[in-house]
Amino acid sequence: MSSLLQTIARRGAFFLFATLEIGCIYLVIKYNSSQQEVANSSWLLYSGRLMEEREQIKEYLKLDQLNQQLREENAKLLSRMPNAFYTEKVVIDSVQNDSLRQRYTIIAAEIINKSPLSGNITYVLNRGYIHGVEPHQGVFNQEGVVGIVTQVSPRHARVMSLMHRDMRLSAGLRAKAYFGTLRWVGGDTRYATLSAIPEYAPVATGDTVETTGYSNIFPTGIAIGTVHEIQPISGENTYNIKVKLFNDFFNVNHAYIVRDLLKEDLEQLDKQPQ
């Protein structure tokens, strides 16, 4: 404070000048009509621009909230998709009981951490077991499959992405009955390999590859990528298909976690001796 006063005292002439000049300009605007007009119209111009900017900033700040809302809504809608249901269509005599039981529920989550830029990508999501997240649940986003939950804490979950050497995923061709195992063999993170597709399967480049739902991790029909290249394996009667993935795994920000409500039911079946 005292240094401020010192500055004012030392530069008194300047402050006097500034004060008087501001006073004069005030008088000019206040009592001279032509200058007043100029001042008013400039004021309007700049304040209008300022207000516009302010609106834009406000809207931008609201975007986050809006996004959150939209994603929650999306999650709700996704759990109402046909592939999120387990059909309990039982025919008893001629009476049809075609009610649908909820099979998958979707939890919206945000990716809050990513492993460094390399292969074997893992993510951390901001949802944990208090939200219903468990290991071996699938994770996807609007582009397609993202990965599988591996570890869970009360409020966070670790996800092994499709770009991980340990990842195996049951995948098939859309609208065709053939399916195989999708894995990433290393190298380019834009491609994965779908193996064990029989040689006689009518595959064409550009076909969509999607989840099969056999692994009980993802619902049926979540997109993964498109067929990029068909590689026959000599001596075997299966193809390896190079799949161009929809997701850019370095650039994923939001995700949905799939919760299978019939998981225990299926596990019971697995425990029984075959």
Place this chain on the structure above:
Amino acid sequence: MDKALTNSIIRFVLLWALQVFLLKQIYWGWGGEVYLQVQLYPLFILLLPFNTPRGVVVLLGFFLGFAVDWLYDSPGMNAGALVFTAFIRDIVLRILTPREGYNIKDTPTKDSLGHTWFFQYAAIMMLLHLFFYFSLEAFTFVYIKSILLKVLFSWLGSMFFLLTSVYITNPKI
């Protein structure tokens, strides 16, 4: 009473009266715009002694400008311009410092520092003053060409009157 002080008071009153009663009548222009105005009153600021504190110069500029505005019916315009001129007087003087420096008890006149120096000093000060004045008048730089034209004509007119009056009265202090 100090000679410089008396002189300054006389100059203040004289220049003010000359400006608002006589020189106000001289103007020339076309198309509804006045391009030539004679402004002699900044001479008062020009001729203040070197040892006048800067704050006092600024304050005197405000008073004289305001007094001129009073009869020009343009509150703030001449005052604003002259406050600016008074403030930059120090800067202009610093730039124009001759090799041997100023005698602090002197007054910046053509006698103490020579014709060329005084002409330079007056020319720069009047140019800055008129530029600020006409900028305030237009209150926007959108019509910068018109501002510059006004500055040019008014500078020629004002310099003519300024040099004439300086050569006639030949102020020493």
